[in-house]
Amino acid sequence: MTFIMYLVLFSFVLGLVAVASNPSPYFAALGLVVVAGMGCGVLVGHGGPFLSLVLFLIYLGGMLVVFAYSAALAAEPYPETWGSRPVVTYMVVYLAGVVLVSALFWGGWYESSWGSADELGEFSMFRGDMAGVALMYSAGGWMLVISAWVLLLTLFVVLELTRGLSRGALRAV
Amino acid sequence: MTPVHFAFSSTFMLGLAGLAFHRYHLLSALLCLEGMMLSLFIALSLWTLQLDSTTFSSSPMLLLAFSACEASAGLALLVATARTHGTDRLQSLNLLQC
Numbered sequence: 665m666t667f668i669m670y671l672v673l674f675s676f677v678l679g680l681v682a683v684a685s686n687p688s689p690y691f692a693a694l695g696l697v698v699v700a701g702m703g704c705g706v707l708v709g710h711g712g713p714f715l716s717l718v719l720f721l722i723y724l725g726g727m728l729v730v731f732a733y734s735a736a737l738a739a740e741p742y743p744e745t746w747g748s749r750p751v752v753t754y755m756v757v758y759l760a761g762v763v764l765v766s767a768l769f770w771g772g773w774y775e776s777s778w779g780s781a782d783e784l785g786e787f788s789m790f791r792g793d794m795a796g797v798a799l800m801y802s803a804g805g806w807m808l809v810i811s812a813w814v815l816l817l818t819l820f821v822v823l824e825l826t827r828g829l830s831r832g833a834l835r836a837v
Numbered sequence: 838m839t840p841v842h843f844a845f846s847s848t849f850m851l852g853l854a855g856l857a858f859h860r861y862h863l864l865s866a867l868l869c870l871e872g873m874m875l876s877l878f879i880a881l882s883l884w885t886l887q888l889d890s891t892t893f894s895s896s897p898m899l900l901l902a903f904s905a906c907e908a909s910a911g912l913a914l915l916v917a918t919a920r921t922h923g924t925d926r927l928q929s930l931n932l933l934q935c
Contacts, residue, residue: 669840670840673840673841673844676844676845676848677844677847677848677851680848680851680852680872680876681851683851683852683855683868683869683872684851684852684854684855684856684859684869684872685855686855686858686859686861686865688862689862689864689865689868692864692865692868693868696868696871696872696875699848699872699875700875703875703878703879706841706844706879706883707879707882707883707886710841710882710883710886710887711886712882712885712886712894715882715885715886715894715897715898718898718901719878719901722901722905723875723901726905727871727905727908730908730909730912731864731868731871731912734864734912734915734916735864737915737916737919737925754858754859758851758854762847762851765843765847766843766847769838769843772838792886792889792891792894793882793885793886793891793894795891796885796891796892796893796894796895797894797895797898799892799894799895800895800898800899804895807895807899811899811902811903814902814903814906815902815905815906817906818905818906818909818910821910821913822909822910822912822913825910825913825914825916825917826913826916826917826920
C-alpha cells in the first residue's frame with residue numbers, strides 16, 4: 665500500500681509537470697486528466713471514496729469534455745508535444761526543482777505515514793466524508809444557496825460574454 | 838510534513854509557475870489554473886480526511902462549485918477571444934489594438 669501510495673503521488677506531481685511545461689493545449693488537457701485520476705487515487709488511499717467519486721465524475725466527466733471542445737477551438741497546425749525541445753527543457757527544470765526541494769525535506773517528513781478517515785470502520789456502509797457532505801444540506805444550507813446563486817450568476821456572465829459582436833458586454837468598437 | 842502534503846504543495850507551486858511563465862496560449866493558462874484548483878481540492882479533502890473532522894468535508898464540494906464557475910468564465914473569455922481575434926494566442930491580443 666505504501667508503494668502504491670508513493671507511485672500515485674509521484675504520478676500526481678509528474679502529471680502537473682506535464683501540464684505546466686507548456687505543451688499544446690490538447691496534451692495539457694491529457695496531463696490534467698492524469699492529475700485528476702491520480703488525485704482520486706490519493707483520496708481513496710486516505711479513506712474518502714465519496715469525495716474521490718465526486719472528483720472523478722464531476723471533474724473528469726464535466727470539465728474535461730468542455731476543455732476538449734475548447735482545445736478543438738484553439739487548434740494549431742504544428743502542435744508541440746512533450747518531445748519537442750522547449751517543452752522538454754521546462755519539464756527537466758521543473759522536475760529538478762521538485763527533486764531538489766524534496767531532498768531538502770527528506771529527513772523531516774514522517775516516512776510513509778498517512779492518517780485516513782474512519783480507519784476502523786472498514787466494513788461500514790457510511791463513510792465519514794459522505795456524512796460530512798450530507799451536512800451541506802442541513803447546517804450548511806446558506807452556503808448551498810450562495811453557491812447556487814454564484815452558478816446562476818456565472819451562467820449570465822457566460823451568456824453575456826459569448827453573445828456576439830454587435831451587442832452585449834463584448835463588442836467590436 | 839508528510840509526502841502527501843509535499844505532493845499537493847508542489848503541484849500548487851508548479852501550476853503557479855506554469856501560469857506565470859507561459860503565456861503562449863490562453864487555454865494553457867486556464868489549464869494551469871485548473872491544476873491549481875485541483876491541488877486545492879486535494880488539500881481541503883486531505884485536511885478533512887487526515888484530521889478525521891468530517892463536518893469539514895462539504896467545503897471541497899463548495900470549492901469544486903466555485904472552480905466550475907471560474908472554468909466556465911475563462912472558457913467564455915476564450916470563446917469571445919476566438920471570435921474577435923480568430924485565435925487564442927496571447928501575443929495577438931495586444932497586436933492591432935483597436
